[in-house]
Amino acid sequence: MTKETKNTVSAETIVxxxxxxxxxxxxxxKEAMLYYLSAKNVSKFKIANIMHNISHDLLDILDGKSAKEILGESDEEDSSDFVGSIAINVETGKVEGIDDIKDTKVKEQILAAVSKVVEELGGN
Structure with a gap:
C-alpha cells in the first residue's frame, strides 16, 4: 500500500x-444455546456454548485481563474448573449435577438459563 491509500484507524475505534x-x-x-438446548440439538448447543465462552474471553480482554489470566496459565493449580454433566428435568425445573461447582456466579448463570428454558417449554 502507498501512503495515500493506507487507512489509519484509531485505537479507540478498534476497541x-x-x-x-x-x-x-x-x-x-446465548440465544443460540437456549434454542438448541430446547431443540435438544447437542452438537449445535456445544458450538454455541464455545462461541459464548469466547465472547466472555474477548470481553475480559477488553476489560484489561491478560491472555495468561483468561487461559488460566498460572503456577497454581485451579481446582474450580467444572467438568461433568448436568441433568435438567424440564417439567419440574430440577437441576442435578451442579453441586460440585464452586463458582457461585457460574451456578447462578446455569440456574437462570435452566429457569428460562423450563419456562419456555411450559414447565413448572
Missing part, C-alpha cells in the same frame, strides 16, 4: 468495534 463485536457474539450465542 469500540471489538467491544461491539464481542457483545453481539455474546448475545447471539
Amino acid at each position: 469500540e468495534n471489538l467491544k461491539e463485536f464481542a457483545e453481539t457474539l455474546h448475545d447471539e450465542s
